[in-house]
Amino acid sequence: SSSKCILPISYSSQIYEVPAWLSLNYSCTGSAQLWEARPSPGKGMGVFATRALEPGDIILEEPPIIKIIPPDFRDGAAYPLSSIDMLLNSAFDALSEEKQAEVMSLHAHLTPGEENKESANRMLIPIFRSNAYIVGKTNTELGLFPKGARINHSCRPNSSQVWIDKIGKRVVRAVRHIEEGEEVFATYIPLLRDHKARQQRLDQYGFKCTCSACTHDRATQAASDRRRDDIRKAFADFEPQLTLTVPQSIAGRKRAEKNAAASEDLARLVEEEGLADYYAQAYRIVALSYARIEKWEAATRWAHKSYELNLAADEDAPNTLEMRALTEHFIQNWNTDLYNKSNQHG
Numbered sequence: 001s002s003s004k005c006i007l008p009i010s011y012s013s014q015i016y017e018v019p020a021w022l023s024l025n026y027s028c029t030g031s032a033q034l035w036e037a038r039p040s041p042g043k044g045m046g047v048f049a050t051r052a053l054e055p056g057d058i059i060l061e062e063p064p065i066i067k068i069i070p071p072d073f074r075d076g077a078a079y080p081l082s083s084i085d086m087l088l089n090s091a092f093d094a095l096s097e098e099k100q101a102e103v104m105s106l107h108a109h110l111t112p113g114e115e116n117k118e119s120a121n122r123m124l125i126p127i128f129r130s131n132a133y134i135v136g137k138t139n140t141e142l143g144l145f146p147k148g149a150r151i152n153h154s155c156r157p158n159s160s161q162v163w164i165d166k167i168g169k170r171v172v173r174a175v176r177h178i179e180e181g182e183e184v185f186a187t188y189i190p191l192l193r194d195h196k197a198r199q200q201r202l203d204q205y206g207f208k209c210t211c212s213a214c215t216h217d218r219a220t221q222a223a224s225d226r227r228r229d230d231i232r233k234a235f236a237d238f239e240p241q242l243t244l245t246v247p248q249s250i251a252g253r254k255r256a257e258k259n260a261a262a263s264e265d266l267a268r269l270v271e272e273e274g275l276a277d278y279y280a281q282a283y284r285i286v287a288l289s290y291a292r293i294e295k296w297e298a299a300t301r302w303a304h305k306s307y308e309l310n311l312a313a314d315e316d317a318p319n320t321l322e323m324r325a326l327t328e329h330f331i332q333n334w335n336t337d338l339y340n341k342s343n344q345h346g
Ligand SMILES: C[S@@+](CC[C@H](N)C(=O)[O-])C[C@H]1O[C@@H](n2cnc3c(N)ncnc32)[C@H](O)[C@@H]1O
Pocket: 042, 043, 044, 045, 046, 106, 107, 108, 109, 130, 131, 149, 150, 151, 152, 153, 154, 205, 206, 207, 208, 209, 210, 211
């Protein structure tokens, strides 16, 4: 947008002796652009923060310039390119000349057979393969977002993106503190894989990843690989226990107590590895694990942490609604517990 924030005076606490937020006297007409595209050494173009950002801040949002519904779409597998060729061509032909030029300006990683292709339409497949994101209510569509397409990849990204069906836009948010001038990174691939498997998936984009999870010394990289494997396995192991049924047997209860402790280890591991996209999922597991041993205070706190992260991403998503309902349910149980205890002692 063309809107701007104007800060008329630079604030100094020594002079005003009041909190910064009280002394600030600026006028805002909408939000200024929080990002800019410019070259990123060794990576082509990149997107950079134009001011410091905090987790949850929206960096950019945009509708797709092209959106298609590929047949036989399977999430997690490379999409069947031949079948989307025709769909892409007709979507492209329907665009204005200006928008066609915008699409054609995007980076394309060419495989050996694709070099020397003259016509614009022949470039669509490589452009899509290098830039498209999965979108849609059921994650079965592919969209091209020319601004967001300038965001480079990291296996420890500082931003996360969601398709918000209600507004028909993909929204990019900060998931950790980002310094002014720092590059914004997204992930192009599932991250709970080891370095080798991740690089295999990244080969379709034609680069070797040099992110902090990929370029460390061998020992650090091995530790990261181990953490990601452990996290993936733990997520799968916890899956069958994620019910609200409180175990009745002593042995079952003992197991559930162990699992609650293990679930906190899982949350710590995900945080240690810096996989912000998985925090909400991990916190949900901790919340449910405490609910199964009727530790309602802990269950409430973890459910609320998960809820807040989900809320920041998409207020209408099923996850968000689920975590809100669980938080309310756990608070009620916590409340009843406190009431019963005070009656016992009073
Ligand atoms: C979606 S585009 C990102 C924007 C791109 N750099 C550009 O100039 O338009 C994907 C391409 O960016 C480059 N790229 C993305 N992440 C990278 C990284 N971590 N290291 C090196 N190159 C990267 C690769 O060429 C990849 O095919």
